[in-house]
Amino acid sequence: MERYARHQELIGAAGQTALAKARVLVIGTGGLGSPTLFALAAAGVGTLGIVDDDVVEISNLNRQLLHSDAFINQPKTDSAKQTIGRFNPDIQLKTYSQRFDADLAEQIVPEYDMLVDCVDNYATRIAANACAVKYNKTLIEGGIEGMSGFVQIVIPGKTACFNCFGVEDNEIYRQVLGASTGIIGNLQALECIKQLTGIWDGSYSYIAVDFRQCSMERMFLEPNDDCGCKK
Ligand SMILES: [Zn+2]
Structure with missing residues (x-):
């Protein structure tokens, strides 16, 4: 508990226990997934699932802080597992080196409490949203385009989902200042932690x-x- 002592006044022992019991699936280990995974691991979320089908490329390293030169051309899930495993060895890590699609979702989503979507394309966002709705899981969606970013909390049946007002499915984000990913990724982790510990006040979802x-x-x-x- 000493590790999490600075949380105590905010979320209490019950909140910390809720985090320890929580199982969160993080989709993507790039610019948003890196800060999200660090923050969730630091907070003591007990089980983290990590999905990514990419390998580490040099152009990732302006913002994807999980990865480093030593992991160039290696699966991002391997890099993420080693980095987060060193950072907080108490966390259970499960990695899936495949694209997040309906087949994978069917196999793994039911065993998680919550999804955090940290990808850079709409096709995966739409798939993540569809399975959040199907399996009735809270989803924390996030994204950045140029100098704008967003975080959306999707609680099926209670808030709008990512698809409620229609989305284009062919856009991939390309322009991003690395530091802005830290803002959105940490905000996704923060909203995830607020959901898990019951301190979200319900007044906003976007x-x-x-x-x-x-x-x-x-x-x-x-x-x-x-x-x-x-x-
Ligand atoms: Zn909807």
């Missing part, structure tokens, strides 16, 4: 971040009646 103006706006998105996510 956070828009403007990096140029250095401002943040929040709102609650109601589920769209026409979307299949509303039960």
Whole structure:
């Protein structure tokens, strides 16, 4: 408990126990997945699932702090497992070196409490959202495009899902200042921790971040009646 002593006044022993018991699946170990995984491991989330089908490339290293030169051309899941394993050896880590799709989701999502989606493409976002709705799991979605970023909390049936208002499925984010990934990734981890410890106040489900103006706006998105996510 000494490791987590600075959490105590905020979340108490019960909150820390909830984190220790929690099983969180993090999809993607890139710019957003790196800070998310560090923050969840540091907080003492007991089991972390890590999905990524990529290998480490030199162009990743301006923002993907899990990885380093020693892991170039190696699977990102291996790099993530070693880095997080050294950082907090008490955490159970399960890695999946494959693309997150409906088949993989079917096999692994039921065993997790919550999903944090840290990918850079809409096809995987839509797949993650669909399985969050299907398996009734809370999903923390996040993304960055240029100087804008967002975090969306998806609680099926309670908030809007990622697909409630329609999305394009062919866009891949390419432009990103490395430091901004730390803001969004840590915000995803923070919202995940708030969900797991019961300190989310329920007043918002979407956070828009403007990096140029250095401002943040929040709102609650109601589920769209026409979307299949509303039960
Ligand atoms: Zn929806």
